[in-house]
Amino acid sequence: MLDIINDILWGKILIVLLIAVGIGFTLASRFVQFRHFGRMFRILSASQAFRRDKHGHLSSFQALLLSVAGRVGGGNIAGVAVAITLGGPGAIFWMWVVGLMGMATSYLECTLAQTYKTAEPNGTYRGGPAYYIARGLGSQWRWLALLYSALLLVTFGFGFTALQSYAVATSLDDAFGVPVLFTGIAMAVIVGLIIFGGVKRIARVTEVLVPVMAVGYLLVAIVVLALNVTRLPEVFLLIVHSAFGLEQAIGGGIGAAIMMGVKRGLFSNEAGLGSAPNVAAVAYVPHPANQGIVQAFSVFIDTLIICSATAFIILLSGIYDPASTADIGGVALTQASLAEHVGEWGRSFVSIALLLFGFSTILYNYYLGENSLNFFSRQNVTLFNAFRVAIIALCAWGATTDLGTVFGFADVTMGFLALANLIALIMLFKPGLRIMRDFDAQIAAGVEQPIFDAGKFTDLDIDPAAWDIEPEDLLARQQPAASPSSS
Known part of the structure; x- marks a missing residue:
């Protein structure tokens, strides 16, 4: 059943929607x-990007760090190895x-999240896709926000x-021989101590x-690339040729290459899922587009830099062989590849x-889950405690569960999540463009x-x-001097 749903979602519907929204x-x-x-770097280098406002909201830079912490993971x-x-x-x-x-x-989803964020009584903000769906599309679409x-x-x-x-x-088992059950129990205990007590303190660490x-x-x-610099053109051509089916029998052909690239790319950078906007919305910025630009940079860091680093580590090694990697997959392939380059310490x-x-x-996932619960029922202590217990149990259960089952379940739920958010983004295209044009117009005017x-x-x-x-942001706003042609 998971395979059937995945084939429909990823093989037909989501590929079209992702391409439609992105392009x-x-x-x-x-x-x-x-x-x-270039403005991504200027925004992050500006003093306001690091400053907390009078209510202690997240700064633009802090929101970037949190979103990168959430995007960068397995x-x-x-x-990438899968x-x-x-x-x-x-x-x-x-x-x-x-x-x-x-x-x-x-850029679009995080700009919208900033635009439609709401102020809480304690001076903080709440926002994300549920909010821009409910406020941007109107009360008749509240069911989609709840979904x-x-x-x-x-x-x-x-x-x-x-x-x-x-x-x-599985990574600790491969590298240090620690049984997955022991790791799962340890993760459950540590995460339990955090989410029931010191979440904010640990999050800062x-x-x-x-x-x-x-x-x-x-x-x-970079060290791996330097050691194999002469082979970089060869690997790059291998990637391009394989993408268009020009290499012999690699994976499942061009169809498998496209499907796995789209699925794993979205799984890694989360663009279109609407997860990052939940964090982006709570930051203080003078204009919604500021956070949209910063969050676009977050995707670049995740996919174009870190995912590419993993890919080159694997493809530059002698471990990867499409005919013999059936028993080496996931993180074990990445570990074995790095170990070949730099020695066993790489594992x-x-x-x-x-x-x-x-x-x-x-921790990031827990925050998103809690934010979802808050949209349904605010300050329900019993509900939040039940969710925390479920998270603890999942940490132990997930550690001992087959990779295919975990990825299959995540693919299905992620597919429906992306579908709901992408439909909303298509319907909110015009407001998103209006906000962007307001930002661009001020830039063009010399502000x-x-x-x-x-x-x-x-x-x-x-x-x-x-x-x-x-x-201070109002004072920093510099109006352009009148030009001769405008007088």
Whole structure:
């Protein structure tokens, strides 16, 4: 049944919708992810990107770190290996395509999440796809917002938690011989202590650990590339040729390459799922497009940089062989490949990286699940405690569950989640373009830092209280001097 549903969702419906939204918004926005690529760095280097506002909201940079912590996980290490094993090297090419188009999709969904965020009584914000569906599409579409929240809870709160636990457990088993059951129990205990008590404190620690680990992983990948620099053109051509079926019998041919590239690419960068907007919405920014640009950069980091690093580590090794990798898949393939390049310590390095990535992602998944529950019932202590107990159980169960079962369940729930969100994004194309054009118009007029005026968009049911701009940002807004042609 899982296979049948996956074939329908991923083989027909979602590929069309992902391409339609990604390419459609890329063209309609005049390639916004490329036009504003340099501005991504300027936004993050600006002082306001790091500053907490008077209510202590997340800054733009902190929201980026949290979204990267959530995106970077098993999909970057185990998922890429699965894509290559089942779809061949060509799957990486289609993963790149999904990543580049996904940058536009992420820009759209995160800009909308910022636009339609709501101010809470305690001065914080709430937002995400459920909110831009309910407010942007109107009360008659509230059922879709409720459906999305339920799917987000099942996918991230339940499915992806089990998947991350499995990836961590199998990695530690391969590298250190730790039984998966022991790892599952340990993960359950640690996660239980965190989510029942010190979530915020540990989350702040992982905001430091995950970027450090990501940089460490990339440095190791750079070493591998340097050791095999003469073979890089060969591997790149292998990826491109395989993507269009020009290589002999790799994976399942061009169809498998496209399907695995799309599925694993979306699973890794999450563009179109609507997960990152839940975090992006709670950040303070002077204009919604600011966070859209930053979150587009998050997709670039995840897919074009970290996933590519894993792919080249595997394809540059002698471990990968389409005729003999049936018994070597997932994270074990990545570990064996890195070990061949740098020695046995590489196997342990991948396990430690996956442990940190997976741990932070489980916390991120828990936050998304809790946010979904909040949309249904706010401050229901009994409901939240029941959810926490379920998360603890899933950490133990997921560690001992077959890879195919975990990925199959995650693929199905992720597919329905993406379907609900992509339908909403298509219906909210015009508001998304209006917000982008407001930002672009201010930039074209010479304004250094565009400011969002909610009063100009009263027809969009925006919460004005969520757009109380900080005085220093209003002062920083520089109006252009009048030109001779305008006088």
